[in-house]
Amino acid sequence: MKRVYILLFGLVLLTTACDNDLDQVPPNIARSNSLKDFQGVLNAAYYYQIGSVTPMAVMGDFRADNAKMFESPYTEFDIYGPNLTAMDNQFFRPFYAAMYKAILSTNNVIENSSNATHVAEAKFLRALSYFKLVRVFGDVVVFTGTTPNIPDIPTYDLKRRPVADVYNNVIIPDLMAARDALSATRSSTGRATKYAAQGLLGKVYMQMGNFTLATPELAAVVNAAAAMGSSSTTQFHLRPTYAGVFGSTNDLNSEILFATQISSSIIDEYGFTEFWSWYLGQDTKSQSPVDPRLVSAYDNGDDRKSVNILQSGARIISPKYNQANGPNHDWIELRLADIILLYAEALNETTNASGLNSASILARLDPIRTRAGLTSLSGTALTQAAVRTAILNERRLELAFEGQRWFDLVRTGTVNAEMGVTIDSKYHLFPVPISEILATNGIITQNSGY
Structure with a gap:
């Protein structure tokens, strides 16, 4: 169990004190019971989403039919094998x-902070982190209590x-608590809000296939946005x-319910090629990443095509995120x-069995379509x-190149x-990191097929 100590001890150290600015990386190490203000720990939970x-x-688009890899072993994304x-x-x-660092930070805030808003934000971030984990890996380890002392590991x-x-x-439960406690006003600094929590809750129910419970949560967000009107600067x-949704100059715009903020002034712990x-x-592993099948899926006159796809000689790329401004x-x-x-999907599944409401x-x-021309x-x-297919x-x-496609295909x-091929369902999930399996002497197990 020595490796378990090493694994969790590292996480303990990485989830402690921080500066109060979201643009800072946690510089200090302190025990949670010595802290009075957990703003910095909450900021760390936001920060770790970057990882x-x-x-x-890559999992959402390159695993699916939106993008392709060309260099081995990255082509394994399109092979669907072990x-x-x-x-x-x-x-x-x-x-x-990154997700477990975020989770342990949120646990610290939830268990120790007396600030109700901070606790609600932490619950939103904990739910978001676990949602990402289960969509990628399926069954996962759950930590919901305080960060353990070393002898207790x-x-x-x-x-x-x-x-x-x-x-x-x-x-x-976390998203319900966040929905009920957070402000409905759009945050100018990118903090979690009531409608971010409610929208994510609806999305979670859709992932579970529970359309009945998804419908009122999604309806509340859609109806609230409609009631606010497009002239509001503080609402959604x-x-x-479509082009006005993306790019660093449009960060935190009115359409964004929640975004992970990225800035060239923030140290990025992810040390590889970025999205x-x-x-x-x-x-070089994918110099012409856009799958031709996506190109042909757009109708003529669809304004989204020029935002998402660019033919550059023999290459097909996506200019959705400008390279020069990438880190922002x-x-x-x-x-x-x-x-x-x-x-719309939830309504189709709950009220349209006969097709009369199509x-x-x-x-x-x-x-959405009018905006696209x-x-x-x-x-x-x-x-x-x-209607389901439409x-x-x-x-x-x-949602091309927003990491959604593969998870939509699995969900539906x-x-x-x-995809046009038969893919064994065990490859709908991704492999659990080998380091976690080794660190726990096999207590954490690998997904079937890997």
């Missing part, structure tokens, strides 16, 4: 470590908990143009268009199944149909 960004981008573990050091281990249960337990006992609404470079083909692009975790699409459900996509889909799909296609076009059970 998840590029791994989630050798994806070769990517452990660059993607899965940094992601895993052997008493901790390091076995992976079933996904359903993580949802029902951690993610959902769609941006007038903006991957999408732009700036890494925030990573969008959740935006209003995503919630609108999920809401037109009205597809009409809910009109603001397209006509309404209302009347083009008459059955529940056809919404999934719209999500692909709207359409991996084989959309």
Whole structure:
């Protein structure tokens, strides 16, 4: 168990005191029981989300039919076999470590802070971190208490908990608490809000396939945004143009429910090629990353195409995130268009078995399609199944290169149909970092197939 000590001791040290500025990396080490102000520890939980960004981008788009790798062993993303573990050091281990650092920081705030808003923000971040973990790995280890003292580490249960337990006992209760405690006003500094928590809760229910519970949460966000109106500077609404959602000059805009803030002034602990470079083909492993199947999926006149795709000679790249400004692009975790699409999907699953509501459900996509320069889909799909396909296609076009596609395919059970090949379901998940398995002498187990 010595390796367990090393693993958790490292996490203990990495989740302690910090500066009060989100642009700072935690510089100090202090025991939680010596702290009075947990603002810095909360800031650390926000900061550690940065370590998840590029791994989630690569897993979400390069594993799916939006982007491709060309250099071995990175081509394993498109092979769907046991050798994806070769990517452990660059993607899965940094992601895993960052999320547990965030979780242990949030636990510290939740258990010790007397500031109700800080506790609610910490619960949102803990739920977000666990949501990322279960979508990537399935069953995961759960820590919800205080950071352990070194002598107590052997008493901790390091076995992976079933996904359903993580949802029902951690993610959902945390998001409900955050939803009920946080402000409904959009934060100018990117803090978690009521609608970020409520939107994520709806997305979690959609991931679980519980459309009945998802519908009211998603509806609340969509309806609140509609009531606020597009002139509000302190509330959420769609941006007038698709291009206006992205780029460092548009960070924290009105459409963003929550984003992980990235700045060239912040030390980035992720030490590999970043998401903006991957999408732009700036890494030799994928110099023409955009999958031609995505190119052909866009209709003529779709304004989103020029934002997401650029033909550069023989190469097809995505200019969505400008390389020169790369280190200053925030990573969008959740935006209003995503919630609108999920809401339409939830309505289709709960109220449209006969297909009679198809037109009205597809009409809910009109603001998104009108912004893209397209006509309404209302009347083009008459059955529940056809509406389901139309919404999934719209999500692909709207959310391209935002790390969503693979997780949408897995969630909707359409991996084989959309990818055009039969992929064993055990490869819907990604490999648990080998370092975690070794550090716990096999108490943490590997996913099937790896």
